[in-house]
Amino acid sequence: MFNPFERMVAARYLRARRQEGFISVIAGFSLLGIALGVATLIIVMAVMNGFRTELLSRLLGTEPHIVVSAQQRGLTDWPDVLKRLQALPGVVDVQPVTEGFGLLQANGRTSGGIVRGVRNEDFLRSPMAQKINAGDPTKFDADEDGIVIGFRLAKAFGLRPGDQLQFTSPTTSATPFGSVPKQKSFKVAATFDLGVYEFDSSLILIPMEIAQALFGVGQGVTALELRVTKPAGDLKPVMAAVEQAAGPGLAVRDWQQSRAGFFEAIDVERHVMFLILSLIIMVAAFNIISSMIMLVKDKGRDIAILRTMGATQGTILRVFFLTGASIGVLGTALGFVLGVLFCRNIEAIRGLVERLSGANVFNPEIYFLSKLPAIIEWNEVGQVVAMGIGLSFLATIYPAWRAARLDPVEALRYE
Known part of the structure; x- marks a missing residue:
């Protein structure tokens, strides 16, 4: 889908020069925002799955x-x-x-x-x-x-x-x-x-x-x-x-009838938390739009030169789409790794936070569980990853379209 020339140009645009450092900073924050959003969503859903499974097993073992x-x-x-x-x-x-x-x-x-x-x-x-x-x-x-x-x-x-x-x-x-x-x-x-x-x-x-x-x-x-x-x-x-x-x-x-209200409340809370935390990823996707629009504006002369040398509108569109999508894909992948590692080591992390802060983060007297449960549902993780990548792709379409529609004559008129 992307030829070597398009990949090379997109990679060079991702490695901004010193005078383009501000754009690079915005792109970095966009990547970090998507990573944190994906990781947070994976962690919260895993903890809520753990709570539900733990409570269900205890109730079924006693009731x-x-x-x-x-x-x-x-x-x-x-x-x-x-x-x-x-x-x-x-x-x-x-x-x-x-x-x-x-x-x-x-x-x-x-x-x-x-x-x-x-x-x-x-x-x-x-x-x-x-x-x-x-x-x-x-x-x-x-x-x-x-x-x-x-x-x-x-x-x-x-x-x-x-x-x-x-x-x-x-x-x-x-x-x-x-x-x-x-x-x-x-x-x-x-x-x-x-x-x-x-x-x-x-x-x-x-x-x-x-x-x-x-x-x-x-x-x-x-x-x-x-x-x-x-x-x-x-x-x-x-x-x-x-x-x-x-x-x-x-x-x-x-x-199920006697405890219907309890578990329905947990399911509603899970859906609401998923919706609320998804906004973090959406905010990061808007950052991608802003950084890409600034990159298109800064690279107007380069786009015009490429067009005069024979590059098509499709080539320009794919170059900038690949640039923005790379930020989203890398951020989603980083968030996936962080989220899974956090869930796998959640008890060790909880102990470290309690030792450093001196506060009881997870009190068994309140939550009635001896440890913080976290169960990863890979179907949910797949949905989170797909949402992160999908929003990143959608955020890249408009800036890439703007770049492809740029008129070379207007871009080089005052150069």
């Missing part, structure tokens, strides 16, 4: 994938429903739970919390049992009133394994003095650390039979929680099978 609950109070025939659900293909595990909200009191502090009643055998294979950070999970027992709570909740109440925690249920029991809320005092057997703030700060696991008595469901449960083989995939076939096996009168919802 039930599908929940079957009774529309009325309590699910009484849950053993039959549980057997039907366990027989479905794609269902890994089914656990009955009795869950409710109540008032927590300990060490003079009061707060609300989520109490979930589970069977002992279900607790031992739950994520909470695998993430115990203090205490003895084997003391989770109805006879000893042993419970397991989130470590952030224990920290807020100043509790340690062996301490007492009182729970007041919203349901009431009839007494000679009238209806009074049901209360129960528990002993903290252990604490868990799931790495998900919502659970670590408010969730309490208690034995199933105690929860049934506190919430007044008799021998029933409030829900059946299912885990499936591919929770991140298409759940519609599994949902249809679960709804059919559960029967009428039961509500079925999956994690």
Whole structure:
């Protein structure tokens, strides 16, 4: 497409002489602007992909994938429903739970919390049992009133394994003095650390039979929680099978429905950030236009001489297009390298910035992740690179067209 003569002239125009240094400075800033824009966009999108993937994996590791609950109070025939659900293909595990909200009191502090009643055998294979950070999970027992709570909740109440925690249920029991809320005092057997703030700060696991008595469901449960083989995939076939096996009168919802607003907000934020940061590349592309227009004006006599020596308008257009496009391509390539290297070494860079500044750049207490995640999606990187090169090409078209349309007679009239 470009012959050796056009490439040679374009290369000479890129290496500006001393008297053309100002044009060279503008071109250098244009190249640097595109490089920074491309690198920033790659880094930000990788970090947001990392956040989304990390949060998704943690939620899917702790939350039930599908929940079957009774529309009325309590699910009484849950053993039959549980057997039907366990027989479905794609269902890994089914656990009955009795869950409710109540008032927590300990060490003079009061707060609300989520109490979930589970069977002992279900607790031992739950994520909470695998993430115990203090205490003895084997003391989770109805006879000893042993419970397991989130470590952030224990920290807020100043509790340690062996301490007492009182729970007041919203349901009431009839007494000679009238209806009074049901209360129960528990002993903290252990604490868990799931790495998900919502659970670590408010969730309490208690034995199933105690929860049934506190919430007044008799021998029933409030829900059946299912885990499936591919929770991140298409759940519609599994949902249809679960709804059919559960029967009428039961509500079925999956994690995508219960967390739809959360992940939609993350996706909207990703798209908005992509749009905003793309403006950096567009600003750099405008710099290319300005530098190329100044170069065309400065090279007017050279263009006229080339035209009189037989160079066509197409030749002039290709020379200046190649000059401007080279700035965009080099800047995009530099930005791609910087962005990928930054993402690959983001934890080391974070540590270096924290040591130099003395500030905590990424506080796990705020973001609830132990390290700064960055996952490169090569499709997105390809889109960023294509956008950088495409905007650079578009920015070069008008100055190159102006150069090709320059009249040699007008350019040499006053020389």
